[in-house]
Amino acid sequence: MTIIEKIFGRHAGKQVEPGDYIWTDLNLVTMRDFGGPNVIMEYLENFGEHPVFDKNRVAITFDLHIPARTEQVAQNQKILREFALRQGLRLFDVNTGVGQHIILENGLVKPWDIVVGTDSHMNLLGAVGAAGFGMGTTDIAGALYRGRLWFRVPQTIKVVINGALQRWVTAKDVILLVLKHLKTDGALNKAVEFAGTAMSTMTLAERITIASMVTEMSGDIGFIEPNLNVSQFIKSRVGQDVEAIAADPDAHYEKEYEFSIDGLTPQIACPHLPDKVKSVEDVAGKEVDQVFIGSCTNGRFDDLALAGQILRGKKIAPGMRLIIVPATTEVARQALKAGLYDIFLSSGAVITNPGCALCTTGHAGILAPREVMVSTSNRNFIGKLGKGAHVYLASPATAAATALTGKITDPREVSHGC
Amino acid sequence: MVVKGRVWRFGDDIDTDQIYPGKYLPLTDKHEMAHHAMEGADRGDEFIRKVKQDDIIVAGRNFGCGSSREHAAVAIKGSGVSLVIAQSFARIFRRNAVNIGLPILELNTVDTIKNGDLLQVDVATGEVTNISQDKVYRAAPVSRLEMEIIKAGGLLQYLKQIKRNEV
Numbered sequence: 001m002t003i004i005e006k007i008f009g010r011h012a013g014k015q016v017e018p019g020d021y022i023w024t025d026l027n028l029v030t031m032r033d034f035g036g037p038n039v040i041m042e043y044l045e046n047f048g049e050h051p052v053f054d055k056n057r058v059a060i061t062f063d064l065h066i067p068a069r070t071e072q073v074a075q076n077q078k079i080l081r082e083f084a085l086r087q088g089l090r091l092f093d094v095n096t097g098v099g100q101h102i103i104l105e106n107g108l109v110k111p112w113d114i115v116v117g118t119d120s121h122m123n124l125l126g127a128v129g130a131a132g133f134g135m136g137t138t139d140i141a142g143a144l145y146r147g148r149l150w151f152r153v154p155q156t157i158k159v160v161i162n163g164a165l166q167r168w169v170t171a172k173d174v175i176l177l178v179l180k181h182l183k184t185d186g187a188l189n190k191a192v193e194f195a196g197t198a199m200s201t202m203t204l205a206e207r208i209t210i211a212s213m214v215t216e217m218s219g220d221i222g223f224i225e226p227n228l229n230v231s232q233f234i235k236s237r238v239g240q241d242v243e244a245i246a247a248d249p250d251a252h253y254e255k256e257y258e259f260s261i262d263g264l265t266p267q268i269a270c271p272h273l274p275d276k277v278k279s280v281e282d283v284a285g286k287e288v289d290q291v292f293i294g295s296c297t298n299g300r301f302d303d304l305a306l307a308g309q310i311l312r313g314k315k316i317a318p319g320m321r322l323i324i325v326p327a328t329t330e331v332a333r334q335a336l337k338a339g340l341y342d343i344f345l346s347s348g349a350v351i352t353n354p355g356c357a358l359c360t361t362g363h364a365g366i367l368a369p370r371e372v373m374v375s376t377s378n379r380n381f382i383g384k385l386g387k388g389a390h391v392y393l394a395s396p397a398t399a400a401a402t403a404l405t406g407k408i409t410d411p412r413e414v415s416h417g418c
Numbered sequence: 419m420v421v422k423g424r425v426w427r428f429g430d431d432i433d434t435d436q437i438y439p440g441k442y443l444p445l446t447d448k449h450e451m452a453h454h455a456m457e458g459a460d461r462g463d464e465f466i467r468k469v470k471q472d473d474i475i476v477a478g479r480n481f482g483c484g485s486s487r488e489h490a491a492v493a494i495k496g497s498g499v500s501l502v503i504a505q506s507f508a509r510i511f512r513r514n515a516v517n518i519g520l521p522i523l524e525l526n527t528v529d530t531i532k533n534g535d536l537l538q539v540d541v542a543t544g545e546v547t548n549i550s551q552d553k554v555y556r557a558a559p560v561s562r563l564e565m566e567i568i569k570a571g572g573l574l575q576y577l578k579q580i581k582r583n584e585v
Contacts, residue, residue, distance in 0.1 A: 021561045021562070021563040021564065022563075023563075023585040041446075042574070046574045046578070047574075047578075072444075120486060134486065134510075135486075135510075135513070136486055136488040136510065136513065136514045136517065137488055138488060138514065138517040138518060138572065138573050138574060139513065139517055139573065141574060142517070142573045142574055142577050145574070145577055146577050146585070148585055150563055150564075150567070150585075152561075185480070188508075188509070189509050218508075218509070220509070
């Protein structure tokens with residue numbers, strides 16, 4: 001059995017196969033400041049003040065429009081705060097950060113869990129062997145009421161990544177390479193398992209980067225078998241031993257892909273699709289107005305530290321705006337302690353409060369028509385960050401190098417002596 | 419569950435912005451939302467003016483791709499459309515449609531169906547009769563689980579009807 005077949009099988013209490021329709025229990029139901037208010041309105045309309053299925057298995061996270069910047073958003077956030085108060089639910093307010101990262105840091109997720117939420121990148125929880133699914137408001141309202149939802153068991157495809165990364169080449173470059181080949185519908189309605197020699201040693205931050213972009217391939221979820229470091233992180237947060245999770249050796253995969261990353265160069269997704277991937281070398285020199293480092297894909301401490309290595313002691317290009325946003329407050333404090341805030345501020349960066357930041361026009365820093373941004377986020381759809389703006393997706397290293405020169409730059413070009 | 423209606427024919431990759439343009443996202447009234455169903459698609463203006471109760475949408479590949487907005491399925495259902503047939507559906511749209519009680523069917527041979535054809539469809543078995551062309555097609559039947567939710571009128575209605583230990 002593949003990992004998703006095992007998780008669904010355990011939760012459904014029977015052996016399952018791809019194509020089966022099942023009901024399962026849920027370990028955690030989440031909603032965020034976007035989508036969440038609609039969930040609550042739908043819940044109240046249908047179930048009134050009926051207590052949720054289990055108040056200890058619900059988490060509300062604020063990560064998109066934080067703190068509120070319009071009256072409408074303020075009103076939406078109030079709906080969530082008041083519901084949480086009436087129902088005794090855990091709420092992570094505007095001072096915390098990206099929801100999926102917050103529930104990981106707070107020990108609310110472990111391998112084998114099924115977690116649902118109103119965020120399309122909920123599936124990055126596959127980085128720790130948990131099944132996370134982004135869903136619509138009706139699903140989440142039903143999940144709040146009953147603690148159970150229906151699923152169609154997906155086929156699984158396997159992506160084997162072998163080899164070792166060169167310096168300044170990152171997990172982001174690896175997943176962009178995969179996207180280049182699988183395209184934006186390459187994992188449609190499927191689970192993905194990442195394996196191979198390159199995967200086994202990857203850190204939690206790197207795994208999150210990879211798992212998060214399965215959404216951009218239209219996949220349901222991307223799993224990476226947890227290694228010792230990941231298990232220890234989860235154990236320290238959950239406060240109990242972590243059960244291992246892995247596919248069976250004879251698991252059936254619908255398709256298998258193999259990539260070698262020996263010699264991989266920094267990659268970049270060009271406007272306006274995440275699979276329009278080229279080598280950074282091939283688009284180097286393109287003028288850039290703004291750089292964003294952060295997001296659920298690249299907002300961990302390791303990501304910021306990598307950018308810090310390139311920015312240390314240097315200034316960003318004249319006219320460049322560099323916006324850096326830690327994924328969570330925990331990450332921000334780590335960065336502060338490590339001296340990264342000083343490096344960033346000295347380089348000329350703007351650092352804003354932890355959250356999703358520049359993934360939508362809901363955040364400060366959106367672009368004017370025809371402006372160009374290099375972003376470490378996961379989507380570059382047309383209009384998503386300002387009408388007529390052009391967004392390139394790249395690693396924190398490429399983003400930092402680009403901020404220094406004002407042009408798309410291979411990090412290996414500016415990293416001498418770093 | 420048998421439905422009978424006239425076909426509104428659409429192409430491949432009809433995304434949620436064509437089904438329900440983003441500028442109407444702030445609307446919360448389901449009747450108002452229904453007036454904008456398919457507004458962004460080719461012939462969307464005609465659809466809005468002429469769509470009748472029980473009409474059927476027939477489309478190509480990947481219907482409902484794009485954003486996760488549930489408005490898309492809600493608006494189509496509200497417009498009176500009784501069924502959406504497509505060669506394939508995007509995952510979230512398919513899930514949203516079932517969850518709000520909008521029947522959907524996947525049919526490989528949509529190409530032969532023309533705009534304005536009269537169809538009679540048994541949603542549970544997937545049998546599609548094209549009365550205008552005197553043809554019968556076999557669509558993949560909707561799963562029993564999805565059918566139960568659709569029949570109840572949607573996920574929340576279904577959950578209200580059944581007891582905790584029944585699913």
